[in-house]
Every structure is written in structure tokens, then in C-alpha cells.
Amino acid sequence: MNAPSRRHVLHALAALMGTGIMAVPGMARAAEELVVTTYGGSWEKFWRATLLPMFTAKTRIQPRLDVGLGRTYMSTMRAAGVGKSPYGVVMTNEIYASVLRAEGQFQKLDRSLVPNLADVYPIATAAADGWGAVGLVSPIGIGYRTDMVKKPPKSWKDLWTNPEFKGRLGLYSIQNTAGKMMLMLASKLYGGDIHNIDVGFKKLAELGRVMQTDFNMSTMMSTGEVVVAPFDFGEIARLRNQGLPVDCIVPEEGLLMWDQTFNIPQGAPSAQAHAYLDFILSPECQTVLMKEFFVSPVNRKVVVPEALKKDVPISGKDMDKFLAWDWDFMNKNTETITKRWNEVVGK
Incomplete structure (x- = not known):
């Protein structure tokens, strides 16, 4: 399972x-x-x-x-x-x-x-x-192909700054809560507040072309279409146990889940x-x-x-590393956020 x-x-x-x-x-x-x-x-x-x-x-x-x-x-x-x-x-x-x-x-x-x-x-x-x-x-860190990445990520900001990831980055779509978390994360990292989604969308646009999925990132990671992405540690465990050269790290800024x-x-x-x-x-x-x-x-x-x-x-003291989100805010603005995501992300 x-x-x-x-x-x-x-x-x-x-x-x-x-x-x-x-x-x-x-x-x-x-x-x-x-x-x-x-x-x-x-x-x-x-x-x-x-x-x-x-x-x-x-x-x-x-x-x-x-x-x-x-x-x-x-x-x-x-x-x-x-x-x-x-x-x-x-x-x-x-x-x-x-x-x-x-x-x-x-x-x-x-x-x-x-x-x-x-x-x-x-x-x-x-x-x-x-x-x-x-x-x-289910903790979400940064998963990556160890055989296709020379400089492993340490931070969420590495998704923007590491040139190895350009065009080979995977993101969950806005239909998935992980996509919504990425928008709030970008807003927090670069705008100082998870509600500052104008900045969040601007930063996501700077990622350029990304590979999106609604549910399953593992297929694209397995084929090498994606070499780095927000990833469930449990999914990484499954892929690694099947022999795929992958790993997942706890970003410096904290974890999604x-x-x-x-x-x-x-x-x-x-x-x-x-x-x-x-x-x-x-x-x-x-x-x-x-x-x-x-x-x-x-x-x-x-x-x-x-x-x-x-x-x-992830257990013990690491359970304090999960970031907090505002789902009420996301739910109240779902229509607007979904439209902007579709216009901005991955274009």
C-alpha cells in the first residue's frame, strides 16, 4: 500500500x-x-x-x-x-x-x-x-532525482534559484491542496504573508514552465520529466523501495503536509x-x-x-516544522485564485 x-x-x-x-x-x-x-x-x-x-x-x-x-x-x-x-x-x-x-x-x-x-x-x-x-x-518536503540533480535542494527558494530545475520542476495543480499551499508558501517567502497572493502569483510565474498534476507526481518523477517537486515523504519511500534513485529533504523554511x-x-x-x-x-x-x-x-x-x-x-521534534495555512481564506477566494493560477502558472 x-x-x-x-x-x-x-x-x-x-x-x-x-x-x-x-x-x-x-x-x-x-x-x-x-x-x-x-x-x-x-x-x-x-x-x-x-x-x-x-x-x-x-x-x-x-x-x-x-x-x-x-x-x-x-x-x-x-x-x-x-x-x-x-x-x-x-x-x-x-x-x-x-x-x-x-x-x-x-x-x-x-x-x-x-x-x-x-x-x-x-x-x-x-x-x-x-x-x-x-x-x-503525510509530510511534504522537496523530492528530487539523486541521479539527475547535481546540487540537492535545501530550501524552498532553491526551486527559484537553482538553474538545474528550470523546466524540470513539478507542481501540484490548484485543484490539489498542495497547489494552494505552494501559492501561500510563495506569498510568505517573498511577500512576508501567506495572504499576499499578488506576490505569490508573481513568484510562481517566474518559475517558467512547470509540469503540473492533480494527484500523482510519481509517474513524472519516474520517467525523469520532473527532477524536483513538492513530494510526500511516503511517496518517495515507495519509489525508493522500488529502486528509483530519489530522496526527499526537509526544507529550511518548514514542511507542507x-x-x-x-x-x-x-x-x-x-x-x-x-x-x-x-x-x-x-x-x-x-x-x-x-x-x-x-x-x-x-x-x-x-x-x-x-x-x-x-x-x-518526520516525527518527534520535527513535528513542529509544519507550516500553518489559512483554509478559510483559500475557500472564500477559490474562484478568483483558480482563474489566476490557470492564467499564470506554467505559461
């Missing part, structure tokens, strides 16, 4: 997924059944074969799994209405969670029912401020939902997630074993 393949699967599933397997909003609530969400491909396989059986063995709660995408869950919850969500716990990227949270769809967590919250790194709770928790962190935030909707079966969230944040669950997906464990009690440190290099 690996990050690139599952993102590739998600891309393919995007056109196929409807409202998920729970077609009738409120059906789960009527039976007080705990319904939890995940994505397709290797995510679904792992949830069914490993994660949910572990949870049931520990709590005797047997959840129903709904497979979909962030925008699927958002549409379904909006159609059902606040307090009538068919889901008990929703896992999605913070960019979606922040919208639903602002609309009043989620309930504030009862910390007494989630004791493992006391042991998570600040990055796991900062954005949600008590209304949810990040259960999976793909997050998976877990939130409890209003009206959900509260005790069961809190038990599931507590399990997700537990050392035992974080350990199996780390081993399966090469994500950085959010629970401080998890120690990355020596054999995994090359594939999971």
Missing part, C-alpha cells in the same frame, strides 16, 4: 463515486449506527481488513464503512442538513472540514471521551481548535464516535497507520522504529 497508488485510485474514483454506500441520509442515525468514512483503493482495503477489526476487538463497536471523497461527504452532509448527517465520524482534508465546521455541521469534542488527545502533537489539533483532530499526517482531519457531525452517536476518534489517535492505531502508509504518527508515545526511520523521517 502506498501514497501514490492510492491517490491515483482516488483520481480514478472521483468520477464514479456518488453519495457513498449510505444512499439515504439519516439511515445510520435512525439505527444509531456508527458510520465512519474513508477513501477508496488501498485505504478501503486497509480499513476493512485491519483498522476496523482492531477497533471492534477493542471496543465491541462494529462501525459501517462509507467510501467516498471529501467533496462527496460535503455534498451529502449539506443535503441532509445540520444534525442529520448519515455519518458518525468524517475523515477528510482540513480544507473541506473547515467549510463544514463553519456551517455548524460538526460538534465540539468532549475531551473526557478522547483521552488520547492529551498525547498528540499540537499540529493535530491546532486548526480545528477543539472541534476535530488530525489523525493522519496532506492532513486527514477527523470530525464528529452534530447528531452523531456521540459515545461511539468519540471512542472511534480516540482509537484513531491511540498509539496502537497510529503505529499501524505509520507502517502501512508511511505517515508521521501524531501521538507522542509512538516511537518510529530504526528500520522505518528512512521512510518515516
Whole structure:
């Protein structure tokens, strides 16, 4: 199981997924059944074969799994209405969670029912401020081909200053949260503020021709079309373990990340939902997630074993190196930002 393949699967599933397997909003609530969400491909396989059986063995709660995408869950919850969500716990990227949270769809967590919250790194709770928790962190640094780059990158600014990268740089598109993070990063690096997107767009334009992708950078890195790009450490681990000469570094300015935030909707079966969230944040669950997906464990009690440190290099004190973003700002300006990106980036 690996990050690139599952993102590739998600891309393919995007056109196929409807409202998920729970077609009738409120059906789960009527039976007080705990319904939890995940994505397709290797995510679904792992949830069914490993994660949910572990949870049931520990709590005797047997959840129903709904497979979909962030925008699927958002549409379904909006159609059902606040307090009538068919889901008990929703896992999605913070960019979606922040919208639903602002609309009043989620309930504030009862910390007494989630004791493992006391042991998570600040990055796991900062954005949600008590209304949810990040259960999976996929760190994004700068990945590069070690056989095609003479001077390895050390800084995000190297993407602008190293002539080796000209015309061979990969970026995630604005449809991906990593593209939005790159815009805010450029704004911060050269304009002093993540909201200074005029400067951000100016600097992105200076990169010249870039190779863009919505979901999967690994194919272009494998073929050599791209020699450097923002990259998930887990994806780099997969490519390296397949024999490709690649590496990923922690830039001097800090890390980006793909997050998976877990939130409890209003009206959900509260005790069961809190038990599931507590399990997700537990050392035992974080350990199996780390081993399966090469994500950085959010629970401080998890120690990355020596054999995994090359594939999971971000843990402990390095969890403080993640940069903070303003998803409310991005969401409010999505249409304008998307139009400008399409006009400016990669031209």
C-alpha cells in the first residue's frame, strides 16, 4: 500500500463515486449506527481488513464503512442538513472540514471521551481548535532525482534559484491542496504573508514552465520529466523501495503536509464516535497507520522504529516544522485564485 497508488485510485474514483454506500441520509442515525468514512483503493482495503477489526476487538463497536471523497461527504452532509448527517465520524482534508465546521455541521469534542488527545502533537489539533483532530499526517518536503540533480535542494527558494530545475520542476495543480499551499508558501517567502497572493502569483510565474498534476507526481518523477517537486515523504519511500534513485529533504523554511482531519457531525452517536476518534489517535492505531502508509504518527508515545526511520523521517521534534495555512481564506477566494493560477502558472 502506498501514497501514490492510492491517490491515483482516488483520481480514478472521483468520477464514479456518488453519495457513498449510505444512499439515504439519516439511515445510520435512525439505527444509531456508527458510520465512519474513508477513501477508496488501498485505504478501503486497509480499513476493512485491519483498522476496523482492531477497533471492534477493542471496543465491541462494529462501525459501517462509507467510501467516498471529501467533496462527496460535503455534498451529502449539506443535503441532509445540520444534525442529520448519515455519518458518525468524517475523515477528510482540513480544507473541506473547515467549510463544514463553519456551517455548524460538526460538534465540539468532549475531551473526557478522547483521552488520547492529551498525547498528540499540537499540529493535530491546532486548526480545528477543539472541534476535530488530525489523525493522519503525510509530510511534504522537496523530492528530487539523486541521479539527475547535481546540487540537492535545501530550501524552498532553491526551486527559484537553482538553474538545474528550470523546466524540470513539478507542481501540484490548484485543484490539489498542495497547489494552494505552494501559492501561500510563495506569498510568505517573498511577500512576508501567506495572504499576499499578488506576490505569490508573481513568484510562481517566474518559475517558467512547470509540469503540473492533480494527484500523482510519481509517474513524472519516474520517467525523469520532473527532477524536483513538492513530494510526500511516503511517496518517495515507495519509489525508493522500488529502486528509483530519489530522496526527499526537509526544507529550511518548514514542511507542507496532506492532513486527514477527523470530525464528529452534530447528531452523531456521540459515545461511539468519540471512542472511534480516540482509537484513531491511540498509539496502537497510529503505529499501524505509520507502517502501512508511511505517515508521521501524531501521538507522542509512538516511537518510529530504526528500520522505518528512512521512510518515516518526520516525527518527534520535527513535528513542529509544519507550516500553518489559512483554509478559510483559500475557500472564500477559490474562484478568483483558480482563474489566476490557470492564467499564470506554467505559461
